[in-house]
Amino acid sequence: MRIIAGAYKGKRLASLDSKSNLIRPTSDMAREALFSILSGWPKGSFLDVFSGTGAVGIEALSRGYSPVWCIENNKNSLACIRANAKDTSLNILPMDAYKIKHGSLRDISVIFADPPYDKSVEMWGKLASTLSNYLSPDGVLVWECKQGTQLPEIPGIATIQERIYGSSKFIFFERADNRE
Secondary structure: OEOOOOOOOOOEOOOOOOOOOOOOOOOHHHHHHHHHHHOOOOOOOEEEEOOOOOHHHHHHHHOOOOOEEEEEOOHHHHHHHHHHOOOOOOEEEEOOHHHOOOOOOOOEEEEEEOOOHHHHHHHHHHHHHHHHHHEEEEEEEEEEEEOOOOOOOOOOEEEEEEEEEOOEEEEEEEEHHHHO
16 A cells, blocks of 8 residues: 555555454555545545544645544554554544544544445444534535445435445535535
């Protein structure tokens, strides 16, 4: 894994044990596509939820998003993120995504969430409304899940588009009040 573009272009990133089914880093190809799509939205702050290796957060930082936060609670993942974030200004929040304090984050331009695929629908149901409250008025929430996954509609959140890359699917959302 490496950073694809920006200030840290070419930076090699540590990976976690390939035998782990819990961590599935977003591929270089999918990250490239993600940031190409995100170029249509204003840059600003970036929140990477379920950060894994921190690759998406570091890519965001490399491409000019600031500040960038990574939320992760797995101790092995946290060690990997810390190693990968060395010599960067990445903000690492070692916590469970469900325990984000209300009001602690606001006006975030991009929220990217990549939960374990087998828990994606459940976590969407529990976190989508909370995460959308942290978005800036013109912000975007991106949910990565397994191709074929259907997320239930959540009041106040509108689907903008879906993109498939290999076995992964990115679903882009905005606050529904942006459509009025």
